[in-house]
Amino acid sequence: MACQPDDSPLDPINPELVFLGDKYAIDDYMPQTRCPSSIRKKVLQTDFAETFLSSVPVLQWANHFSKAEYERLSHYRGAHGWGSVSIDVLNESLAILNTSANRLMFDDCEKRKIKSQCIRCAVVGNAGILNGSKKGLEIDQNDYVFRTNGAVIKGFEADVGSRTSFYTFSTNTFRNSLRSYARVGYKSAPQSTETRYIFLPDHDRDYILMRAASLHIPITKGKDRSSKPPNYFGSNVTVEKFKMYHPDFIRYLRNRFLHSRRLKSRLRNIYRPSTGAVMLLAALHTCDEVNAYGFMTPDYKKYSDHYYDKVPRRVHFYANHDLQLELNLWQKLHKAGLIKLYMR
Template identity: 65%
Template sequence: MVAQRRLVLGALTVVSLLCIYVLAGNLQTLSWSVEPLKRLAHGSQWRDLAPSPSPTAPRGHARTTGTPSAHTSSLANCRVSNISGADHVGTTTRTGRPSLLPPRQEDALTADPFIGDAYMSEDVPPQTDCPDAIRSRVPKTEFTKRFLKNIPVLQWSKDATLDEHRRLSRYVGAHGWGGVTFEELAETLAVLNSSANSVMLDDWKRRGPASCCIRCAVVGNGGILKDSKKGKEIDDHHYVFRTNGAIMAGFEEDVGARTTHYTFSTNTLMNSMRSYASLGYRGPPQSQETRYVFLPDHDRDYLLMKAAAVHAPVQRGPERGIDPSRYFGKDVSANKLKMYHPDFIRYLRNRFLPSNTLRSKYKNLYRPSTGAVMLLAALHTCDQVSAYGFMTPDYRRYSDHYYDRSYRPVGFYINHDLRLEMLLWQQLHAAGLIKLYMRS
């Protein structure tokens, strides 16, 4: 009898130890480690996510990764056609039942309700058969665990449901619908009710064949573009993305003249019009091929969006009474308006640009810069991306903007982490996912 009791006691001890071991292992997987990042020695910034390009590699080409450069495909040089009008493609709309993408279990910070590392997932069929597209290259890089191919980049009418509003109202600013009532949201998104509003490159079917690789130029306003002579190269892309104070008149040789997608928030638009009026900025570019992509920071973005779509003055808020046609032209249609999905902005913050500001009392102020959102949106929608006018490690050599009349140093503020963004561009370039313009 004593022997039997000892045997049972021993078995219970073994089982208990096994349970403790398994529990400890599960807890360990929740410890936060945002992809192997090394801290910078000077505090709150981050070291490179991946090795820097080899110093002997030719400038402007990706570091060797065992696969060809994302910009050497024989299909890359499809003809560019300047599309007029706002016709859209019905074959590229989202399909399948929306579902939530689960958080990354290796990140303990995902348990913080403020972070919200779970996102809407929907099937968006590829628009091309490009053999060397970014989506096919990501799995071969260190970005594969962070990149979500089914993340919705844009929000539109079908996203305005009570369940979604309850879910996203937990997040403030650009990261959710906190502060936006369901009525305001539904009224605004109701005008974004065509397939053109749900996909970024809505006119691709008229621009090129499915076998072509969609080439996008994403143009920042950095001083590195001054005297670059990159204007023709930029305009030769299928699509040209610009943001905020995108002054082109007089600078076409360096920055080009086309704009297919203009990204802004109402706040950054108004600030640009005040700050750069003396330098020639009169408002967003206007052309038949230009689409306007709102980054919704506040309810005022939803109000301006709705007013622009229905050709009426803004109803309330700081822009009350303003006629949106002064910014977007009298002929703007709802099909030319788009709005970033808050899940997409939060996903970029959490997985690509997790600044240490998220651990500070200023965490509510932080989001990726408007230019960063634009560049990463292109990364998720284009086959090949070339970035111009973004900050590089030698940024002190250049003025803040290419149109500055005298040298102005780059300004750093708590709401964006420009050094972290700079490091990310270096790593995306090294991984062959973008081609970043840098000077020798």
């Protein structure tokens, strides 16, 4: 593992470079398929050619930890680095992510009967545009299905499908979903034989929860302290079911794909891509074909905030995300032929 030869994030001459840290670890990435029409090939012919870095690690695992890497990444806080996590918590948590299942997105790819040379992914957001869409069967016919946060499925299968291959969340967004969407049937993370869980870590809570859930031990400290092992992912979950986005990947997405004007405002310390945006862009970097459903489109005002809302609700805009910028990015990726975005 090495680093991109860009300007050092510690260069005192340019404070903005120090904050952004446009320098990332390099993984020797080997595509998991030999798809002749993969996104990685298509992107070279688009306006995203210089933006897209295929070598940035999407997932972090045991081999990414070292004292030198901790020193580098501790300069960035929240989801963009390790500055919000103690070295001991990080070390003991990443140490258990030591298998190919933790390192590879499609760890079961060779066992599956993929119908073509290409991995087709459905990435499902929670936007109201999906209500009444009847896209469920189409979604489930993809090789893999990505979902995030309050992914309510029961009762909405005809519109959103029933499979979940990957579930993206942070401890904070997950617990908020449990509180906010219990009334519409969201009571646990999706659970099935194929489901993998991808943490978007922005705090030590994520590393602590992942370790406790993997080892089936109680959480002994912090905000999520419990006397029993966490059971959000089923009683038989194993460490092979867990993955974690690499903070370099989150920072790269913020810096290069979703470089908001908020980065020059008082909001810059809390701004990051939304959980759904990270999920969709992770699929862009790992799948051969991406079909996106339930993401914001220019006519978003016609629809409720979520497809499962019992009473129509306006879309919420939050200070820590730039949803308008994300909407514009989805349109650009769709027009470039890099994703197929569901629009009515």
